[in-house]
Amino acid sequence: RxxxxxxxxxxxxxxxxxxxxxxxxxxxxxxxxxxxxxxxxxxxxxxxxxxxxxxxxxxxxxxxxxxxxxxxxxxxxxxxxxxxxxxxxxxxxxxxxxxxxxxxxxxxxxxxxxxxxxxxxxxxxxxxxxxxxxxxxxxxxxxxxLQASTQTDLSKALILTELGSIRDPVAVKMLFNNMERLLKVPAHGIRIVGSAALDLCHVAAGDVDAFYQFGLHCWDMAAAAVIVGEAGGIMIDTAGGPLDLMSRRVVAAGTLEMAYQIVKELQPVAYERDDST
Ligand code: IPD
Missing domain, CATH: 3.30.540.10 (Fructose-1,6-Bisphosphatase, subunit A, domain 1)
Incomplete structure (x- = not known):
């Protein structure tokens, strides 16, 4: 094998x-x-x-x-x-x-x-x-x-996220609402680079402390889930449970403490599951 x-x-x-x-x-x-x-x-x-x-x-x-x-x-x-x-x-x-x-x-x-x-x-x-x-x-x-970040304090974190392709005004507002909540913690910063897979590689490499997104797909995170996990990081559901590859949402971080603090701030944005049809 x-x-x-x-x-x-x-x-x-x-x-x-x-x-x-x-x-x-x-x-x-x-x-x-x-x-x-x-x-x-x-x-x-x-x-x-x-x-x-x-x-x-x-x-x-x-x-x-x-x-x-x-x-x-x-x-x-x-x-x-x-x-x-x-x-x-x-x-x-x-x-x-x-x-x-x-x-x-x-x-x-x-x-x-x-x-x-x-x-x-x-x-x-x-x-x-x-x-x-x-x-x-x-x-x-x-x-x-690769070794992911060991930072456990959200107020010292640099976070990546993505806006996805949804342009429905209510969903867009919710995406910004989540960013606002994290910035008010106050996190050090939030960056958007335009590739969820690369964001997750940055988490694995310890270039940033965390990544979260609503609206990505299983193909954006499948490969990365192995890379982040093997670099000592974790990927979980935005509600705090285990990662569900088809759920279109994720929080990734170098530490569980960091991931849970992000989970606490996030308000869900609903997307249709990848396996819904
Ligand atoms: C998208 C990118 C984007 C993220 C989207 C993804 P694609 O993948 O990773 O940054 O916001 O949610 O679907 O369409 O360029 O393969």
Whole structure:
């Protein structure tokens, strides 16, 4: 089993690097942009091309494996996790950045086996940082071991979040309300970079103390859940329970104390679950 997982990780790294090169080259070219669930939920031909590349490469190597991919789900595929080995793929995390030529974009590939996340690969393609994690074997960035922050005090925290693509005025107000509550603690600061997967890599690397978001998807956090966990951090539900990959919400932090203090401040923003259809 150990050898198999190592083989899966190697295959995921290889295809991630290939995908990253395509994205890097396409970043400054003209794109065909379409919208999905809202006017700010974007997709380009490169998202689709890269997702097809990843799925065809991995399914050639591992024909019995299943796939959950952001653009396949947008095209009508189901988003259901089974006991079978399932690759959970975000071909471009940070598509809005990508559309604008902003160089903060990533490929994210996680693998679940028997509904447990076993490995994760996230590639920040422009800065060429490759984050990898395997359950029980540590998390790394370009081979360097990662260690999450040990900060336990929310009033000393730098926090990342994302606004997502919802533009419904009530939901937008609630997103800002949560930021306001955290700033009034007062946290040191809140930053938004435009890629939830990369935010979570920053938590794993200890670059920031925490991340939270309502409205992200399973493919934004599957790979990262392994990387953050292996870096000594934690990912939990915004209400304080265990992480639910399909729930579209998360709090991640270097310490449980930090995560719980954030949970205490957050007021829920409702999103339809990824596995609701
Ligand atoms: C999105 C990005 C964004 C976050 C959204 C995600 P995508 O992923 O991570 O920062 O706010 O919730 O869905 O659409 O660029 O793959």
């Amino acid at each position: 150990d050898e198999l997982l190592e083989e899966y990780l190697k295959a995921a790294v290889q295809v991630t690097l290939e995908a990253g090169q395509i994205i890097r080259e396409a970043l400054t070219s003209e794109k065909r942009v379409q919208t999905k669930s809202s006017a700010a939920d974007l997709v380009t031909e490169t998202d689709q091309l890269v997702e097809n590349l990843i799925i065809s490469t991995l399914s050639n190597k591992f024909p019995s494996h299943r796939f959950i991919g952001e653009e396949s789900v947008a095209a009508g595929e189901k988003c259901i996790l089974t006991d079978d080995p399932t690759w959970i793929i975000d071909p471009i995390d940070g598509t809005c950045n990508f559309v604008h030529g902003t160089p903060v974009v990533a490929v994210s590939i996680g693998l679940s086996v028997k509904k447990e996340l076993e490995l994760g690969v996230i590639y920040s393609c422009v800065e060429e940082k490759l984050y990898t994690g395997r359950k029980g074997h540590g998390a790394f960035c370009n081979g360097q071991k």
